[in-house]
Amino acid sequence: MNVKFWDKKPVTKEPQKKKSFAREWGDAILFAVIAASLIRWATFEAYTIPTPSMEKSLLVGDFLFVSKLHYGPRTPMTPLQVPLTHQTIWGTNIPSYSDAIQLPSFRLPGFTDVERGDVVVFNFPPEEQHPADLRTNYIKRAVGLPGDSLSIRDMQVYINGKPMENPEGMQFKYFISTDNMLNEKFFLDRDITDVIRWQGGYIVDTSPEKAKELASLDFIKEAMLLKEIPGKGDPEVFPNVPSMYDWNKDNFGPLYIPQEGATMEINEKTLPLYQKVILQYEHNENAEVRDGKLFIDSREVNSYTFKQNYYFMMGDNRHNSLDSRYWGFVPADHIVGKAVMIWMSTDPNGGFLDKIRWSRIFNIID
Numbered sequence: 001m002n003v004k005f006w007d008k009k010p011v012t013k014e015p016q017k018k019k020s021f022a023r024e025w026g027d028a029i030l031f032a033v034i035a036a037s038l039i040r041w042a043t044f045e046a047y048t049i050p051t052p053s054m055e056k057s058l059l060v061g062d063f064l065f066v067s068k069l070h071y072g073p074r075t076p077m078t079p080l081q082v083p084l085t086h087q088t089i090w091g092t093n094i095p096s097y098s099d100a101i102q103l104p105s106f107r108l109p110g111f112t113d114v115e116r117g118d119v120v121v122f123n124f125p126p127e128e129q130h131p132a133d134l135r136t137n138y139i140k141r142a143v144g145l146p147g148d149s150l151s152i153r154d155m156q157v158y159i160n161g162k163p164m165e166n167p168e169g170m171q172f173k174y175f176i177s178t179d180n181m182l183n184e185k186f187f188l189d190r191d192i193t194d195v196i197r198w199q200g201g202y203i204v205d206t207s208p209e210k211a212k213e214l215a216s217l218d219f220i221k222e223a224m225l226l227k228e229i230p231g232k233g234d235p236e237v238f239p240n241v242p243s244m245y246d247w248n249k250d251n252f253g254p255l256y257i258p259q260e261g262a263t264m265e266i267n268e269k270t271l272p273l274y275q276k277v278i279l280q281y282e283h284n285e286n287a288e289v290r291d292g293k294l295f296i297d298s299r300e301v302n303s304y305t306f307k308q309n310y311y312f313m314m315g316d317n318r319h320n321s322l323d324s325r326y327w328g329f330v331p332a333d334h335i336v337g338k339a340v341m342i343w344m345s346t347d348p349n350g351g352f353l354d355k356i357r358w359s360r361i362f363n364i365i366d
Contacts, residue, residue: 037083042073042108045337047121047137052194052205053315053322054139056169057119060193062360063344064139066121070338072110077103077133087134099131104283105333114311116159117167118142119339119365122313125281126327132334139339140323141167144257144312146332151253152325155227155318158253168366173319174211177201177221188349190214194320205320226319238328239272249318249325257329258306265303266294274304281331282307308332339365 049062058064078097082089085096114120120142123135130136144150148159155172157164176182178201187195187204190213194205203226206214215223228234228250233242237249247253256264258277264270271294278294279287286297294301310329315321324330345360 033083040084041068041076043067043069046343047139047339049139052320053317054119054141055171055193055205055317055320056191056207057141057167057316058139058339058342058365059345059347059357059360061346061348061357062342063346064339064365065341065343066337067340068337070111070340071114071335072108074133074333074336075103075106075108077105078131079103081134086137087130097131097134102131105133107333114142114145114335114338116142116145116164117366120311120313120330121336121339122311122330123334123336125330125334128280135334137336138313140313140315140321142311143314144255144324146257146259146309146311147262148257148312149254150257150312151255152249152251154230155250157314167316169207169316171205171207171317171319172211173203173205173226174214175201175203175222175224175226176214177224178219179221180219193349205317237325239275241272244269244272252325255312257312258310260306260309260332263303263305266301268292276328277306277310277331278304281310281329281333311335341365 044065044067047064047066049058049060049064052060078099078101080099080101081097087096088094089096118141119139121137121139123132124138125135127135143157143164144159149161151158156166175198182202184195187193187202190206190210192204192206192210196203201221208225211223211225214220228248230251231246232248232251233246234248235242237247237252239245255273258264258274264274266274271289271292275289275294278284279289284296288295294304309332311332312324313330314323314325342360342363342365345357346355347357350356
């Protein structure tokens with residue numbers, strides 16, 4: 001008796017259906033978007049310099065590569081976002097994200113920590129209308145690190161009592177006194193781009209060396225440095241309490257920069273300095289200040305242990321930079337990356353033939 005368990009049927013392969021032109025392009029675009037998003041998130045991202053706050057180290061019109069690898073890329077805090085956007089969809093004012101889901105931030109291992117003197121891109125901490133990772137990108141130089149005591153005396157930054165090495169090309173405001181009318185070309189020829197006509201002269205942002213050169217000209221009466229005097233408190237300068245801290249942009253501190261794990265005594269003197277950190281950046285859900293006292297979970301606290309590191313950032317154009325002197329510390333989870341190279345530079349004041357600053361292309365950023 002023959003028992004037939006199964007019949008072996010011949011296998012026939014159906015011809016693979018060729019993708020349509022639209023499908024092929026769609027797959028290619030999807031792959032490109034995913035690849036570009038991963039590269040932008042984890043390795044390098046392109047930025048441009050829109051303001052003169054870092055002159056003359058970085059110029060308006062410089063295009064930079066910012067490394068996420070140095071300090072380590074952050075995991076996304078706002079995952080519901082249109083790829084390759086920041087705050088809005090390209091060319092519109094339509095938000096490119098939804099804050100319905102907010103995740104805790106983690107940082108992957110990087111090559112190094114933020115070092116003093118690094119040029120750093122970070123999310124602007126006081127900007128509360130956007131999630132932390134989508135706040136406006138700022139670029140400044142890291143002058144104070146976690147655990148440092150920082151002070152500024154007569155425009156010179158001191159770290160732990162020792163003067164910090166100043167960046168090359170650092171600028172300040174000067175009043176150029178003259179009876180002559182000086183045209184735009186006069187200043188552009190001397191690489192001075194920020195000029196305000198004032199009674200009896202001009203207010204310019206420039207370096208001490210160039211101010212000295214201007215003062216040597218026969219038709220210049222004086223190049224006077226416009227600096228603040230000690231003891232004259234500025235209400236716009238952090239912590240914005242001139243009656244208690246008579247600090248200004250040229251005379252500031254001493255100020256302790258919070259370090260993760262460090263404990264600070266909280267009293268009427270220290271609370272104005274660290275109130276914003278504790279209430280806004282440390283992710284304390286039930287923290288508040290009432291009658292000049294700090295309460296966490298409805299209990300008054302007299303000391304506080306910081307949960308993350310903080311940094312003090314300043315622009316190299318010291319009298320034309322909105323930086324930590326005005327709004328305080330930069331939390332570690334706001335750090336985006338390190339500016340490493342200028343890949344293109346265009347001069348907004350240049351003509352057709354000299355629009356590109358060829359000498360700046362592929363310059364490494366110090």
